[in-house]
Amino acid sequence: xxxxxxxxxxxxxxxxxxxxxxxxxxxxxxxxxxxxxxxxxxxxxxxxxxxxxxxxxxxxxxxxxxxxxxxxxxxxxxxxxxxxxxxxxxxxxxxxxxxxxxxxxxxxxxxxxxxxxxxxxxxxxxxxxxxxxxxxxxxxxxxxxxxxxxxxxxxxxxxxxxxxxxxxxxxxxxxxxxxxxxxxxxxxxxxxxxxxxxxxxxxxxxxxxxxxxxxxxxxxxxxxxxxxxxxxxxxxxxxxxxxxxxxxxxxxxxxxxxxxxxxxx
Amino acid sequence: xxxxxxxxxxxxxxxxxxxxxxxxxxxxxxxxxxxxxxxxxxxxxxxxxxxxxxxxxxxxxxxxxxxxxxxxxxxxxxxxxxxxxxxxxxxxxxxxxxxxxxxxxxxxxxxxxxxxxxxxxxxxxxxxxxxxxxxxxxxxxxxxxxxxxxxxxxxxxxxxxxxxxxxxxxxxxxxxxxxxxxxxxxxxxxxxxxxxxxxxxxxxxxxxxxxxxxxxxxxxxxxxxxxxxxxxxxxxxxxxxxxxxxxxxxxxxxxxxxxxxxxxxxxxxxxxxxxxxxxxxxxxxxxxxxxxxxxxxxxxxxxxxxxxxxxxxxxxxxxxxxxx
Numbered sequence: 001x002x003x004x005x006x007x008x009x010x011x012x013x014x015x016x017x018x019x020x021x022x023x024x025x026x027x028x029x030x031x032x033x034x035x036x037x038x039x040x041x042x043x044x045x046x047x048x049x050x051x052x053x054x055x056x057x058x059x060x061x062x063x064x065x066x067x068x069x070x071x072x073x074x075x076x077x078x079x080x081x082x083x084x085x086x087x088x089x090x091x092x093x094x095x096x097x098x099x100x101x102x103x104x105x106x107x108x109x110x111x112x113x114x115x116x117x118x119x120x121x122x123x124x125x126x127x128x129x130x131x132x133x134x135x136x137x138x139x140x141x142x143x144x145x146x147x148x149x150x151x152x153x154x155x156x157x158x159x160x161x162x163x164x165x166x167x168x169x170x171x172x173x174x175x176x177x178x179x180x181x182x183x184x185x186x187x188x189x190x191x192x193x194x195x196x197x198x199x200x201x202x203x204x205x206x207x208x209x210x211x212x213x214x215x216x217x218x219x220x221x222x223x224x225x226x227x228x229x230x231x232x233x234x235x236x237x238x239x240x241x242x243x244x245x246x247x248x249x250x251x252x253x254x255x256x257x258x259x260x261x262x263x264x265x
Numbered sequence: 266x267x268x269x270x271x272x273x274x275x276x277x278x279x280x281x282x283x284x285x286x287x288x289x290x291x292x293x294x295x296x297x298x299x300x301x302x303x304x305x306x307x308x309x310x311x312x313x314x315x316x317x318x319x320x321x322x323x324x325x326x327x328x329x330x331x332x333x334x335x336x337x338x339x340x341x342x343x344x345x346x347x348x349x350x351x352x353x354x355x356x357x358x359x360x361x362x363x364x365x366x367x368x369x370x371x372x373x374x375x376x377x378x379x380x381x382x383x384x385x386x387x388x389x390x391x392x393x394x395x396x397x398x399x400x401x402x403x404x405x406x407x408x409x410x411x412x413x414x415x416x417x418x419x420x421x422x423x424x425x426x427x428x429x430x431x432x433x434x435x436x437x438x439x440x441x442x443x444x445x446x447x448x449x450x451x452x453x454x455x456x457x458x459x460x461x462x463x464x465x466x467x468x469x470x471x472x473x474x475x476x477x478x479x480x481x482x483x484x485x486x487x488x489x490x491x492x493x494x495x496x497x498x499x500x501x502x503x504x505x506x507x508x509x510x511x512x513x514x515x516x517x518x519x520x521x522x523x524x525x526x527x528x529x530x531x532x533x534x535x536x537x538x539x540x541x542x543x544x545x546x547x548x549x550x551x552x553x554x555x556x557x558x559x560x561x562x563x564x565x566x567x568x569x570x571x572x573x574x575x576x577x578x579x580x581x582x583x584x585x586x587x588x589x
Contacts, residue, residue, distance in 0.1 A: 011405075081311045098579060110325075110326065137325075140318050200413055239412055251406055
């Protein structure tokens with residue numbers, strides 16, 4: 001067997017479960033369960049159009065809004081801090097590293113319990129704002145960690161030149177370092193967006209109906225509408241597509257992002 | 266690698282600039298105040314993020330530790346009162362807790378071992394085949410970037426008899442077609458299989474990157490000394506990959522303790538308590554039975570263990586393994 005066959009075989013094997021679900025989402029109710037699946041078949045978007053008339057659309061909007069807002073907020077707070085950690089002689093790298101790791105590694109329920117109790121008193125249960133804030137627990141330290149590495153990669157000479165020309169730290173940051181690390185900024189933004197988009201636990205714990213995000217809404221298909229597999233498969237496909245597309249964009253940085261805190265890029 | 270180079274060059278360039286400024290007679294006075302402004306600006310850039318981080322991470326964790334010393338029940342707000350270590354004492358004698366630790370240990374052991382084995386194996390197989398690297402990287406990342414809910418749903422479908430191609434294939438091969446998720450001996454394996462599929466690519470990609478960073482010389486030298494390819498692998502490649510292997514294993518180990526969506530969707534912790542890991546047991550105690558105080562004490566114990574593992578990661582990876 002040649003290497004090509006082995007590689008292609010492996011790729012097929014790895015993707016098989018996903019492909020099975022996607023083809024299931026393109027079949028009508030009964031046909032989806034006929035074993036073995038018949039090929040070729042006429043794909044139908046029936047399940048998807050059923051989704052459009054469902055509350056699922058609302059949860060999808062919630063997902064987009066919360067993930068985008070928390071990404072913007074985390075970047076706004078984290079990027080300047082990352083710049084200072086990279087350029088200023090802040091002796092907190094070890095602490096930052098431990099903090100990043102610890103917040104990434106703590107089981108979500110560790111933050112879930114105190115936030116739940118607090119939100120109950122503040123009336124923030126089932127609000128998008130509540131989700132945006134709790135997502136900062138994992139987003140913010142990730143932004144600082146990743147952006148600091150990107151800033152470290154930008155040569156300082158241009159900023160030093162700007163200092164001689166009388167520019168302050170803020171101007172050197174905004175007009176030199178930031179534009180030069182634009183690709184890093186995009187990568188970091190995609191990462192925080194994906195982590196928030198993929199969240200299941202916090203949304204399950206802290207939302208009920210109004211602010212429910214798409215991953216939890218799918219599970220509700222299972223509970224109340226007694227297993228509509230076609231609908232479940234198509235909804236899962238919908239929330240999976242942007243993730244796969246964006247991940248392929250940032251694939252080179254994926255391992256780095258997932259080991260944030262421990263591994264220097 | 267290029268980044269590290271850039272960092273070195275950047276710090277070298279700092280010195281001549283400062284020297285030039287310092288030698289400038291008029292600049293000396295203003296330089297001190299300029300430095301102060303600079304330090305203050307850096308402080309102002311860091312302050313908001315650190316404040317928010319403190320408020321959203323440290324304070325809640327302190328509050329969690331606080332509630333772990335109370336018998337807090339969600340249905341009774343008056344139960345928020347000091348009870349000392351009562352929860353921890355109860356925990357020590359709670360069979361269901363110890364069962365959850367055992368389930369967690371099995372889940373962690375099998376997922377981490379299988380992911381390392383499969384991930385390392387495929388990384389070695391694909392190493393050096395540059396032509397396919399981009400394609401492989403793009404496809405193998407799919408399982409691990411999928412929303413965990415989607416992974417859980419995919420495998421819930423695959424492990425449900427009658428509607429699953431897995432079930433049909435087993436039948437075709439005249440193998441038993443078990444009801445995976447309803448069988449106490451198989452349910453945990455269903456969860457393990459889903460997790461291995463999702464995360465072996467992480468190990469694979471990390472090791473593939475580490476393999477490409479390996480220096481040529483030691484292998485070259487071993488070959489010149491007449492080492493067989495197995496000897497070269499065993500005594501040169503493997504020791505060089507050790508840090509990467511350890512980091513991969515520890516990251517997977519720590520993540521395996523967070524297992525939640527798979528169990529919530531695929532098995533609900535059952536049948537019985539067959540797949541009830543500690544994290545999931547804490548969730549049930551807190552939000553199904555409303556004993557948040559007791560649930561907090563379980564989580565505090567988990568956090569201490571997690572923190573120790575994080576320190577281990579830092580210590581073991583302090584030699585700075587490189588990715589990309």
